[in-house]
Amino acid sequence: MLVNQPLLAAKNLIPPLSPKLHKGQAGRVAVVGGSEDYTGAPYFSAISTLYTGADLCHVICEQNAGGPIKSYSPDLMVHPYLRLSGAKSGDTLANEIVERVAELLPRIHALVVGPGLSRDPLLLKCSGMIIEKAKERDMPIVIDADGLLLIQKNPALIAGYQNAILTPNVNEFRRLCDATGVKMDDGANHQLARQLSQALGGVTIIQKGAQDVITNGEEVLVCEEAGGLKRCGGQGDILSGVLGAFMAWGVGYRRKIWSHEGALEAQQISLLAAYAGCSVTRRASKLAFQRYGRATVTERVLDFIQPSFTDLFEVQEA
Template sequence: MSNFQPRLQTLAQLIPPLTPDMHKGECGRVAAIGGCEEYTGAPYFVASTSLRLGTDIAYVICEKDAAPVIKSYTPDLIVNPYLRSTDNQKGRTLLEIQKKIDSLLSKLHAVSVGSGLGNDENIRESVKLAIEAARKRQLPLVLDADALAIVGQYPQIISGYTNAVLTPNPPEFSRLCKSLDISLDQCPLDEAAKSVARKLGGLTLLVKGKKDIITNGSRVFICDETSGLRRCGGQGDILSGAALTFLAWGEKYKQGAWKSTASEKIEPEMVPMHAAYAACMLTKHASYLAYEECGRATMSTSVLDQIDIAFDNKFEEILKAVKPSK
């Protein structure tokens, strides 16, 4: 397995420089689509990670009964109870939900889909429409958890969309391979990942593991950053939030929202690969810091509390070097 890793100086190009004349929203507006009655923490971790890394506005689009719970976690998130489960369909029709979500998408720079969705078919129908709407708007997408089951069942919904990042863990990756008729028998993991990315039309695949594999079917990045030893639920949602953040920044980078002084530029088609790598590196390092502090008591909230420190550890000196003069 090759071990190519982007330079920190290259990744730092995606980070917006903070200046006194910036206004709300210029560092990114994002949304996490997910959260049902049973799983309220997942979209909270996605959106809160993004805010702690430096986006300005984070929305959560969730099931109606999940909304009051997620709102109670923090006032920093804007919570939209648009999704409807099979048992809770009163209120908006599917068409009305589609219009509500599409209206919100028009304000955003990137979207994460899947964290805490659950298996409710009525919610999945809304989410499929949201993925299609985001794709039409050319918004960067992170697809994780229950959204990967949608991809396995309807691969055409995302196939060929190179502005998307899929983040399966090993069991999810195995199911994705099976749905795409790709054999894992006697096949190196990075080659299997490349095959999946190619079969899905060159989107970016991030296979989580001891070493995270990031590929678009032709290039491969390997993230072997040291992480903590706890594998508590929710860390994948933190990874999704980090990827969401760098994708949002990457979209503005592609639009020339800020100038980079680095000699090694990131080509637009490689932004999702670099965003995914940065997310892996930061999440693993935050996990390491959390475990150093909490040991076996480490929870995903412990990792979330370290994500901004992980960011500073990796990028603070580089960003100081390019800090605008007063």
């Protein structure tokens, strides 16, 4: 089924604001990321899930990142379970870490992997193992930033798992193409994105750029929503968090936690979540830039997630 009106279709994923829903039913997300040097990225990703409308968000981070992230917001549940290389035998420590994280997974609807993760070998190893645990539960996964390095090194980790979204920028997209044998001179951006998705077995790809090209290997959507002209770092982290919220809502949609007609096909949920996430993030960036101009920073973009969401999905009700 072709998606001719993706925003209208994506609106079906959004849970109602209803007294019949209890805490957690409108989305529980976990962000795997954060290291001693990078604490802002997982915070921006995690808090964006809540600003979008998810109920709860966990951050699973490296031990030295836990304190700073906790200090940024008391709304986040922070678990500093990850450890750096060298403390113990790599395999022994990795297994201990992953088993501890696995205990959290039954409480989570969707997983975001990568913001601020760093390239520490043990953190990357643990993240790959966590992805495998999530796949066993058919959990939606958003992979961004350093998490994409895992896929570049081992495309088989996510190949064929259609309940996932990858969010490469220009350089990450090129490296993913190299890793999967997709030749960059074989066509226009939307054709390359489709080929990359097909090479990965139908994983949804967001090829970020002046326009975001979104594809699951079959359908291609182009998000032409205007963004801000100040490209401050951290906007990709916001996108990953907004995506996490929509993917968590996709779980509620499939389980019929709230009443709906169930017209969306399962393989379209990631595609629509990706389009909706790009639309909200780009509009929030534009609104922040209109207010602050060159002084726009990521923290200021956060304040415009809710009005952007309202403009795109709830203006009629308002």
